[in-house]
Amino acid sequence: MTAFTTSADGTRIAYDVRGEGPPVILVAGAMQFRAFDPVTSAMAGLLSARGFTVINFDRRGRGESARAPSFTLLNTLEDLHALTEVAGGPVTLVGNSSGGAISLAAAAAGLPVSAMVLFEVPLGVEGGADGKQNLDGLRERIAGTSPDATVEYFMKDMPTEWLEGARNSPGWPVMTAMGPSLEADFEALAWTQSAPRTELWKSITVPTLALVGEQTLPIMPPAADSIAAHLLHARRESIPAANHSWEPEVMAARIAAFLSE
Template identity: 60%
Template sequence: MTEYVTSADGTRIAFDREGAGPPVILVDGAFQFRAFDPATAELQRLLAERGFEVVRYDRRGRGESPADPPITLAQTLDDLRALVDELTEGTDDAVALVGNSSGGSIALAAAAAGLPVSKLVVFEVPLDEELGTDGADSLAGLREHLAAGDADATIRYFMHGMPPEWVEGARRSDAWPVMTGLAASLEPDTESLAWTQSAARSALWAGIAAPTLVLVGTETLDVMRPAAESLVANLPHAELREIEASDHRWEPRSMALTIAEFLVG
């Protein structure tokens, strides 16, 4: 059943929860929301079966959480804070965050901003070179495309670093109209990745006390393993684990078992 929390600026954020136990929030990456991503819905169910209260929400500008652009990383963190407050109301509890892809960089930003995070799990955060300008350049370009109002061109721009066959496959699929409808909501994804290059990572993440599990697929894009190693090298309490996954996609049951083992441990 869909529930709602109200973010700091009055925007309603839709979510559903499943299970009972320590609270976990799934933080989606680009193009994901509850009605469009059955694999994460299955992950939610499997984690709930393993003794967690698992929340999946529609990020601002997606699904049942409509919002006017521009959509910023600061607003996205406010939305997460509202969900954390809902789950921990009247207690001193903290919440585990599980971030997929650019959802992982959003989860890192949330932890660095001081949200009460018990543990972090991130899967294949697509980091570029530390202290590089790629992220800032991508953010500026994305904002230019959004301002021009061409959603099709915006999505093609956002996907420009991905394998060409991924882009072409998406354009030929029934999913493309849904993806173009999410264009404005991609700004926080890009902004969070730019943030990871905004200072030395050891300084940027020094305040993240939560134990962190960094996951990378057995078959993955060239950028992902160096990115995972950078996360482990610069987070205070992080470990790297390889998981059966390919083409930036994971299998829900294997993912759930890995996450549950880490959260319980």
């Protein structure tokens, strides 16, 4: 059943809670919210059955969460802070794709994070300028008049068939409606290039597992290696997964095993 909490700027954030045990918050990537992402919802149920309290929420401007006056990374971190208060203590963040960059930013900002599991965070090269360029370009399109152009720009570096499949799917209008909320995704990725990562992430001391699929895009293994190299207590592993997606049973089992170590 959907519940609601209120973020610092008054935006209402929708979430559901399953299970009882150590709290886990699922941090969605670019094109995800509960009703549009049955894979993550299925995984939430499987993970909760393994003895965890799992909070799955709709990021602002998506699903049942309210549209908001702004969609910055800071806004999203404030939303996460409100959810940690719902959880009642330190939480594990499970960040999917760009949600992993948001999770890193949350931990670096001092939110009460006890562990992280990050799946295929598409980090650019350390110190690169592409993240800032992508953010600037996205903001220009969000300010424009074409919702299609915003999502097309966001997906410009993904495989061409992914964009074509999305554009020709019934879900395209849902994706274009999420356009403004993509600002936090690109802002989080730009943040990871804003300073040397050893400096940027020096306050992150929680156990972290950086996961990549056994079949994945070329950017993903070096990105996971960078996370493992620049966080004090992090390691990188591969799991059976392909096409920037995972099976609910596989992911639930790996998260549960990591958190029980």
